[in-house]
Amino acid sequence: MVRGFYQLGTGIMTQNKALSTIANNISNAETTGYKKQLVVTESFEDMIIARIKAKPNDNSRGVFVGEKTMARTVSETASIHTQGVLKETGRNLDVAIVGEGFFAIQTAQGTMYTRKGDFNVDEQGYLIQANAGRVMGQNGPIRVGTEEVEFDRNGNVYANGENVGRIAIYNFADYGVLTPVTEGYYSATGGAQQINSLLRGKTLEGSNIDMAEEITNAIAAQRELQTQSQVLKMYDTTLQKATTEIGRIN
Numbered sequence: 001m002v003r004g005f006y007q008l009g010t011g012i013m014t015q016n017k018a019l020s021t022i023a024n025n026i027s028n029a030e031t032t033g034y035k036k037q038l039v040v041t042e043s044f045e046d047m048i049i050a051r052i053k054a055k056p057n058d059n060s061r062g063v064f065v066g067e068k069t070m071a072r073t074v075s076e077t078a079s080i081h082t083q084g085v086l087k088e089t090g091r092n093l094d095v096a097i098v099g100e101g102f103f104a105i106q107t108a109q110g111t112m113y114t115r116k117g118d119f120n121v122d123e124q125g126y127l128i129q130a131n132a133g134r135v136m137g138q139n140g141p142i143r144v145g146t147e148e149v150e151f152d153r154n155g156n157v158y159a160n161g162e163n164v165g166r167i168a169i170y171n172f173a174d175y176g177v178l179t180p181v182t183e184g185y186y187s188a189t190g191g192a193q194q195i196n197s198l199l200r201g202k203t204l205e206g207s208n209i210d211m212a213e214e215i216t217n218a219i220a221a222q223r224e225l226q227t228q229s230q231v232l233k234m235y236d237t238t239l240q241k242a243t244t245e246i247g248r249i250n
Helices: 002-027 044-053 211-246
Strands: 036-043 072-080 086-088 095-098 102-107 110-114 119-121 127-129 133-137 149-151 156-159 162-166 169-171 178-182 185-188 193-195 198-201 203-205
Touching (some): 002 211, 149 198
Parallel strands (some): 095 203
Antiparallel strands (some): 102 110, 119 127, 127 133
16 A cells, blocks of 8 residues: 555656646746657666676676666657747848757856747847857858848858858757757757758748647646545555554553
8 A cells, every 4th residue: 555655656747747848848838949848757777787787897797776766757848849830020130940950149157059040139239139149150150241141952041141150069969968948049069060951031930839739748647646635545545444443442
């Protein structure tokens, strides 16, 4: 019975995390370049085995730590990097990546990577991502000096008809090195490689959130959470009776 408490407790925590992630997806459905977040779970015994066998220079078979459990816990929250819907805006400073890749933004916390292409121009005339930092070109930040900007399909940037640079597009062989920092922005532990990717001017990439799917997932997670909560109350009632009535001496 005690094992049941652990199973239900971890199940409730997992469903709470899933609901929180789904709610975040829904709230960012209209955020430019936002990527769906997905909760990944694994069985508790697999986590223990991995930790035992992850010790450096340990060739032993590990130490038995107890019987396995069917409990599942959250192992990570993964980003789904599929292409979002491309929407024409007619705005000169908007640009979208068609296919793979990320824009690189020079921020106070280091280089961030994003699919958000709703750019602006700062007081010094540099192309920026508002409230984040300067957009990196292949030779550093791009100074345009005007909002009369055009982007061609190869990423070249034209200010008043003059080529002032080329946007740098980066990609990663393993998206596992990317860590979400805030909505639509990622930091990376390495592995960034410049690639040639097509761009589309006066266009933005929307999120890749499917609202119908998210709502369906939210309903399923809520029902699962309610079921586990009800069963947990039954376990608690049964345990109370076991400790207060069954063991009573008449």
